[in-house]
Amino acid sequence: MQGRIFDIQKFCVNDGPGIRTTVFLKGCPLRCVWCHNPESQKREKQLLFYADKCTGCGRCKNADFESGDFFCYNSARELCGRDVTVDEVMREVMKDVDFYRNSNGGMTLSGGEPLAQPEFALELLKSAKENGLHTAIETCGFASADTLERIAEYVDLFLFDIKETDPERHREYTGVDLAPILDNLRLINRLGKPTVLRCPIIPSYNDREEHYLGIVSLAESLESVIGVDIEPYHAFGGGKYKALGLDEPDIKMPTDEEIETIISFIQSKTEKKVSKA
Numbered sequence: 001m002q003g004r005i006f007d008i009q010k011f012c013v014n015d016g017p018g019i020r021t022t023v024f025l026k027g028c029p030l031r032c033v034w035c036h037n038p039e040s041q042k043r044e045k046q047l048l049f050y051a052d053k054c055t056g057c058g059r060c061k062n063a064d065f066e067s068g069d070f071f072c073y074n075s076a077r078e079l080c081g082r083d084v085t086v087d088e089v090m091r092e093v094m095k096d097v098d099f100y101r102n103s104n105g106g107m108t109l110s111g112g113e114p115l116a117q118p119e120f121a122l123e124l125l126k127s128a129k130e131n132g133l134h135t136a137i138e139t140c141g142f143a144s145a146d147t148l149e150r151i152a153e154y155v156d157l158f159l160f161d162i163k164e165t166d167p168e169r170h171r172e173y174t175g176v177d178l179a180p181i182l183d184n185l186r187l188i189n190r191l192g193k194p195t196v197l198r199c200p201i202i203p204s205y206n207d208r209e210e211h212y213l214g215i216v217s218l219a220e221s222l223e224s225v226i227g228v229d230i231e232p233y234h235a236f237g238g239g240k241y242k243a244l245g246l247d248e249p250d251i252k253m254p255t256d257e258e259i260e261t262i263i264s265f266i267q268s269k270t271e272k273k274v275s276k277a
């Protein structure tokens, strides 16, 4: 079983409990206007070019980056996306098993959208459980109910994105409908799987009281929701847009004070724990 990933990050502390290894799967059905991982959206492998790092040495003139055999010593050109087997990923993940055991950590699948490669995600999660690991998945929730139901058995914690609670705005900002995502969130709730709502705050898009109340309503109505993570927009993806030849979104980052005010507002209306992610 092979899948396509674009990164494996170790010692992650914001992707579920404890110390974790996060595996980033390539490909996503959404097109969020604020996406901080634009290189993750397409399933195809992509070459990123960071012009400011290129010394013009010319070594790559006839290089075949796609083959993975050539690496720019200056990281000015980087191939995003590699095909790996479940065993290869698990070998990497299991190197840090002592850290997981000492911190109640484990493995997290992220992306892109991990459910866009359902069989690969399923086999990774199964393998992690066979190895005794805690498993989490960060998902936008846009997948078939059947996929979600099959993988839920092997997921200990869902980190479920709620990007916008107004259906029209959701379609405008992400390119997909909100309804199937909420249906899947309710399905996870029926399955009794612990879920944290992950809510990006994007100035000029979803920084509105009605949206915060929509988040509260979801958190309060779903028993399986154990908390709400507020994720302030950050512009770390900026350089990657340029490297892909795309226009960078023109969004300002919220201040710490603005985020604290939003967290206090949401926390004042729900018993569930609201934190900054």
Ligand code: SF4
Binding pocket: 053, 054, 055, 056, 057, 058, 059, 060, 061, 072, 073, 074, 075, 076, 077
């Ligand atoms: S090898 Fe790297 S630094 Fe040299 S020309 Fe190619 S991209 Fe630029």
Ligand code: SF4
Binding pocket: 028, 029, 030, 031, 032, 034, 035, 036, 037, 038, 040, 041, 111, 112, 113, 140
């Ligand atoms: S769901 Fe995530 S990876 Fe996909 S477009 Fe939105 S922000 Fe980017």
